[in-house]
Each structure stands twice: as C-alpha cells, then as structure tokens.
Amino acid sequence: MSNTPHTLPPLPYAENALDPVISARTIGIHYGKHHKTYVDNLNKLITDTELAGLTLQEIISKTASQANKAGIFNNAAQIWNHTFYWNSLSQEGGGEPPLILKQKIENSFGDLDSCKKELATAAMTQFGSGWAWLVMNGDKLEVTKTANAESPLSTGIKPLLVIDVWEHAYYLDYENRRVDYVNAVIEKLINWGFAEDNLG
Ligand code: FE2
Numbered sequence: 001m002s003n004t005p006h007t008l009p010p011l012p013y014a015e016n017a018l019d020p021v022i023s024a025r026t027i028g029i030h031y032g033k034h035h036k037t038y039v040d041n042l043n044k045l046i047t048d049t050e051l052a053g054l055t056l057q058e059i060i061s062k063t064a065s066q067a068n069k070a071g072i073f074n075n076a077a078q079i080w081n082h083t084f085y086w087n088s089l090s091q092e093g094g095g096e097p098p099l100i101l102k103q104k105i106e107n108s109f110g111d112l113d114s115c116k117k118e119l120a121t122a123a124m125t126q127f128g129s130g131w132a133w134l135v136m137n138g139d140k141l142e143v144t145k146t147a148n149a150e151s152p153l154s155t156g157i158k159p160l161l162v163i164d165v166w167e168h169a170y171y172l173d174y175e176n177r178r179v180d181y182v183n184a185v186i187e188k189l190i191n192w193g194f195a196e197d198n199l200g
Pocket residue numbers: 030034082164166168169
C-alpha cells in the first residue's frame with residue numbers, strides 16, 4: 001500500500017513578512033507548530049489505511065460529513081485551509097483588487113467597501129473557531145463562514161480567499177480583539193491577486 005507522506009507546504013514568504021499586522025512570532029507558531037501538527041497527525045492517522053496515497057483533496061472529499069472519519073477530515077481540511085490562508089495574505093496586500101476581480105466584486109456586492117464589510121462581519125460573527133471566505137458560487141461572488149475545519153470545498157463552491165479566525169491566528173498580537181486583527185488583515189494584507197487567480 002502506498003504510504004507517501006503529506007508534507008508541510010513552504011510558506012510563500014518569510015515568517016516576518018507580514019509584521020507588524022501579523023508578527024513573526026505568531027506566524028512561527030501558527031505555521032511551524034499548528035499547521036505542521038495537522039500534517040503530522042494526518043500522516044499518523046492514514047498510515048496503512050485505504051486513504052494512504054490519496055491526495056489531500058481526495059481525502060477531504062472522502063471523509064467530509066463522516067462521523068467516524070472526523071479526525072482525519074479535520075486534520076486534512078486544516079492542512080488545506082492553512083495553505084490557502086497563507087496564500088490569501090501578502091505583504092503587498094490590501095488596496096484595490098485587480099480589474100477582473102474588481103468588476104466581479106462590484107457586480108456581486110455593489111462596491112468594494114460592501115464586500116470588505118461583509119467579509120469583516122463574517123469573520124467577526126463566526127462564533128468560536130473557524131474561517132471567513134470569499135467564494136464564487138456559480139457566477140456570483142459571496143462571503144461565507146465555516147466552523148472549525150469545515151471548508152466550502154465540501155459543498156462544491158469555489159474558494160477565492162480566506163481569513164483564519166481561530167484564536168491562534170491573532171491572540172498573541174491582538175489578544176481578544178479579533179476585530180482589530182480582521183480589519184488590519186483586510187486593509188493591509190488581503191491578497192486580491194490570489195483571489196483573482198482562483199476565479200479560474
Ligand atoms: Fe489557523
């Protein structure tokens with residue numbers, strides 16, 4: 001049976017690249033410990049099972065909504081979500097989206113500010129741990145939120161970018177002020193170019 005281990009994808013920037021919005025200390029722990037632990041756990045859980053050798057996305061879709069596979073799903077989806085999150089941020093982020101994305105945002109939300117407000121509200125109102133997403137549903141852009149490790153992938157909706165709102169994403173830098181983390185990320189780090197690339 002194939003046992004190719006899953007690996008921690010490289011960060012797309014240095015650990016201090018997002019400082020001061022997200023400190024190198026937060027990234028170091030979030031990426032180097034949390035994200036890595038999901039990879040290590042998944043590899044342990046699938047060794048010598050029928051899921052060994054499958055891609056991450058195959059594992060996520062095969063284990064979604066299966067209570068007896070929740071541990072595997074949670075670790076696999078958290079690997080995927082975190083890799084997507086790192087790419088949703090950039091030290092050159094914030095500002096105006098590229099033209100094609102901007103037009104889609106205006107068609108779906110009216111204007112960029114309304115889109116950003118909806119994203120911030122989703123990030124703020126996700127009770128407990130989870131994720132706030134900009135997604136494409138058919139031809140329309142929408143904002144959605146998911147709890148814990150859940151992702152819109154399980155529902156066939158295409159994710160464009162994501163904000164991690166687990167406390168481990170912001171607590172060292174912002175303590176309990178999730179609103180300050182969310183607003184700073186949206187204004188200064190959000191990688192609209194990545195979202196446009198994901199329109200496909
Ligand atoms: Fe996280």
